[in-house]
Amino acid sequence: xxxxxxxxxxxxxxxxxxxxxxxxxxxxxxxxxxxxxxxxxxxxxxxxxxxxxxxxxxxxxxxxxxxxxxxxxxxxxxxxxxxxxxxxxxxxxxxxxxxxxxxxxxxxxxxxxxxxxxxxxxxxxxxxxxxxxxxxxxxxxxxxxxxxx
Amino acid sequence: xxxxxxxxxxxxxxxxxxxxxxxxxxxxxxxxxxxxxxxxxxxxxxxxxxxxxxxxxxxxxxxxxxxxxxxxxxxxxxxxxxxxxxxxxxxxxxxxxxxxxxxxxxxxxxxxxxxxxxxxxxxxxxxxxxxxxxxxxxxxxxxxxxxxx
DNA sequence: CTAATTCCTAGTTATTTACTTGGAATTCGT
DNA sequence: ACGAATTCCAAGTAAATAACTAGGAATTAG
Numbered sequence: 001x002x003x004x005x006x007x008x009x010x011x012x013x014x015x016x017x018x019x020x021x022x023x024x025x026x027x028x029x030x031x032x033x034x035x036x037x038x039x040x041x042x043x044x045x046x047x048x049x050x051x052x053x054x055x056x057x058x059x060x061x062x063x064x065x066x067x068x069x070x071x072x073x074x075x076x077x078x079x080x081x082x083x084x085x086x087x088x089x090x091x092x093x094x095x096x097x098x099x100x101x102x103x104x105x106x107x108x109x110x111x112x113x114x115x116x117x118x119x120x121x122x123x124x125x126x127x128x129x130x131x132x133x134x135x136x137x138x139x140x141x142x143x144x145x146x147x148x149x
Numbered sequence: 150x151x152x153x154x155x156x157x158x159x160x161x162x163x164x165x166x167x168x169x170x171x172x173x174x175x176x177x178x179x180x181x182x183x184x185x186x187x188x189x190x191x192x193x194x195x196x197x198x199x200x201x202x203x204x205x206x207x208x209x210x211x212x213x214x215x216x217x218x219x220x221x222x223x224x225x226x227x228x229x230x231x232x233x234x235x236x237x238x239x240x241x242x243x244x245x246x247x248x249x250x251x252x253x254x255x256x257x258x259x260x261x262x263x264x265x266x267x268x269x270x271x272x273x274x275x276x277x278x279x280x281x282x283x284x285x286x287x288x289x290x291x292x293x294x295x296x297x298x
Numbered sequence: 299c300t301a302a303t304t305c306c307t308a309g310t311t312a313t314t315t316a317c318t319t320g321g322a323a324t325t326c327g328t
Numbered sequence: 329a330c331g332a333a334t335t336c337c338a339a340g341t342a343a344a345t346a347a348c349t350a351g352g353a354a355t356t357a358g
Contacts, residue, residue, distance in 0.1 A: 001150055001236045001268070003261075004346065008239060011257055027303065041348055043305075050304095060356025061302040076260055089152045107280045107287070108160055111225055111272070112152075118267040119150070123260070131256045138256070154316065176334065190317055192336075199335095209325025210333040 003084060009037050010045040010083040011076065017055065018071045018128040019135070025057075025064030048082050071128035080123055087123070088116045152233060158186050159194040159232040160225065166204060167220045167277040168284070174206075174213030197231050220277035229272060236272070237265045 012035045020026050028046065032039035046065060049055050056068045067074065080087060086094045090112040161184045169175050177195065181188035195214060198204050205217045216223065229236060235243045239261040 001152060001233060001238060002240070003150060003238045005348090006346085008257065011260075015256060025303095029303080038348065040350080044348090047305075057304060058356090059304045059354080061300090062357055063303050063355080065304090084150060087150045089150060090157060091151070107164060107284050108157065110283055111160075111275055111280075114271045114275075115268055118271050119264055122263050122267050126260055126263075131260075134259055135256050153314090174334095178334080187317065189319080193317090196336075206335060207325090208323080208335045210331090211326055212324080212334050214335090 001089065003080070005041075006045055007080045007084040009035070009042065010049065011079050012037070013042060013046065014049065014054070014067075014074065014079050014128060015131055017065060017067050018074075018132055021067050021071060025062070025066050027064040030064070045083060049079070052078070052082050054078060054082070067128070071132055074128045075124055076126045076128075076131075077120060077123035086116075087119050088112065089119075150238065152229070154190075155194055156229045156233040158184070158191065159198065160228050161186070162191060162195065163198070163203070163216075163223065163228050163277060164280055166214060166216050167223075167281055170216055170220060174211070174215050176213040179213070194232060198228070201227070201231050203227060203231070216277070220281055223277045224273055225275045225277075225280075226269060226272035235265075236268050237261065238268075 013031050016031050016035060017026060028039050028042050031037070032042050046055070050057055050065070053068055054074055055065050057063065057065050077087075088094045090109070092106075092109050093112045093116050162180050165180050165184060166175060177188050177191050180186070181191050195204070199206055199214070202217055203223055204214050206212065206214050226236075237243045239258070241255075241258050242261045242265050
């Protein structure tokens with residue numbers, strides 16, 4: 001039940017962009033270095049995010065990526081689902097009836113449905129803005145002097 | 150974020166045993182056939198469940214497995230955690246601080262924590278007895294005549 | 299024109315999953 | 329006492345997936 005590096009790195013990258021929202025395009029090189037991720041690997045993660053319209057790219061020198069919407073308008077769910085596929089704990093939850101053998105009238109499936117719902121409830125209701133707010137709160141609480149970082 | 154076959158098959162097997170609770174030991178061969186799982190693979194799943202005290206075994210001919218406790222006393226969480234390991238979406242959630250690089254003051258981790266909690270909230274509160282109840286309800290609703298199966 | 303970038307496709311390696319194989323130990327029924 | 333049915337145990341293996349790497353074309357600021 002682990003998220004893969006795709007989801008985790010992708011979320012990190014999006015959060016990095018959110019932190020720098022408004023300062024013009026940020027290159028993958030910069031993000032890769034800051035987050036400790038291979039730049040070529042990052043490219044692959046960023047590509048679907050761009051195609052889905054979560055971020056914009058600027059090509060050429062001094063180019064890079066920017067959020068395509070406000071941080072408040074991008075949910076963690078969108079990001080994770082794009083990179084991980086659906087967050088369902090079993091394929092029958094999203095595949096409809098066909099994948100399930102019905103031998104036990106799918107009581108197991110009822111469980112997977114409920115897990116799926118509860119995961120979505122969480123990630124649907126956290127936006128990048130919420131993450132920024134949380135970050136700010138963390139900084140205030142633990143290291144008051146670092147507010148300006 | 151998928152459960153592996155270990156967790157899913159293991160849950161199926163436990164539910165099968167719950168359905169037959171009280172009728173003496175059920176052999177893995179029977180379960181394997183009913184649930185469409187390789188018997189040798191099932192063995193591997195059942196072994197940790199036995200060692201953890203969720204089920205008992207009876208060796209030799211006419212032997213098999215039985216639940217070691219009442220269905221109401223066995224939660225889906227216990228079963229899944231035994232077979233899948235913790236249901237945390239990232240290792241930092243259960244590994245403590247060491248695995249996390251703190252570069253973003255772990256706002257990501259806050260998310261993984263919340264997902265983890267919400268998953269546990271679900272699986273903690275479903276017991277094998279709840280599954281039996283649900284099964285019975287399903288049968289009543291969809292095929293009234295099959296109540297006696 | 300050049301350096302810095304995105305963009306694209308195709309490898310490759312490492313890890314994990316999902317089993318299979320083989321056989322010893324145990325016990326019921328006859 | 330014997331044989332069939334079982335649990336129990338340790339390895340091995342094949343397939344799938346994850347996690348990258350490699351190479352290069354296209355674009356653009358300076």
